[in-house]
Amino acid sequence: MIANAPLPKLEPPLYIHAQDIQNWDLNGTRVPQTGSFSYTNTTSFSNLSSVQVNVVSQWDKEQIKAQLVRYVTQRLNHVKALFHTRFEADKKIFEGIEHGKVFGFCHVAIERMLTFFPSKITADVTMDVSIVVQAHWGNVHFAWETFFDPEEEIPYSTLNISHNKCIIYSKGGDFPQVKKEFEQIMISSLK
């Protein structure tokens, strides 16, 4: 009985340029790239009749975009679920505040920050009747806090940015103003 053997580990393919193969000979010269013996110029494989330069599948831009959207959506759903769990655990903090409003502004902040592919992102409630969405780009940390008050239709927000634990930026304004401020900071840093 032949015992089941573990599958060999798949090695990445060796890419061979057709020109190299045309230089092979039968005298034992090994091609450094492949370690195999060469062949005379008269023996050529039919599939090498034209030079191949593309050895991987070529995705079009829409396919790449779809993959990135899937990735961002996965992260978005994870952070939303995390926030919802935390909100449910401490929803008494937001007594008198419409829950849909809290989720709405929270989701906008999360989505906006995710657009710029942070290395880490989280969303949480605070005892100050506010939510805070934090996103990290390496050791630059953003904290976007939004306060809720039944008397305020548009909530007030603050944006604090830290680098190596030191606060380097601090500003407040209504939610749309802070959203715009965040976007301008991120877009200008990408230029």
Place this chain on the structure above:
Amino acid sequence: MPYPEHLLPKENYLKITWRPELCNLYLLRSAPSSDLTDSETGLVRDIFITDGSREQLKDFSTNLLGVFTYDNAALEWVKGERKTYFTSEWEEGSTVDVPLETEFSVRENFGCFLYPIGILHHYPQPVSIARVAPHTEARCYVCHTPVKGNFWHFSVRWMLGQEDVEVALTKNERRDLLSLVKTFLRNQAILDLKDIEHPAIPESWYTKQSA
């Protein structure tokens, strides 16, 4: 379990006045959960930093680590008149009641994190409040504020000159300051306590010395 005697102020105790050596020590902030950390960022969750009270920028409540130990962070007052008594300010030279076992509880699930006093004292970002002249900067002070049930209670407070920020600032200015302070406290909290021992607090700092 009897209330830990080392937490109670004695008649011969003195309030600890500011000295530079305090910068080498730590303030302990207790929390009602052992799960303090945000799994994504590794930082302490905001819900454990502030308690939502209007007074929190005037009295961010902490304990001086040393005679006060990590285990003492489990203690919690039972709600009622006696809680008011034990959390009220202690006056030098006065005696205090010993808490009965029915007046406090020991939490099974609790946590704590630390702040180096040196970091708080040298709070490097005084907030500019241009509207409030001449005291335009909100500064951070570390003060010994013993209460009847805990001699080691310290308050961290932010003030504009001699003015309380609650009085001096508008609602949005206060929110700006609160957010900035929370960011500072979130960044500076020490969650990994295993290498930080209870330091010795010299008795000369807090007891009347005989002539």
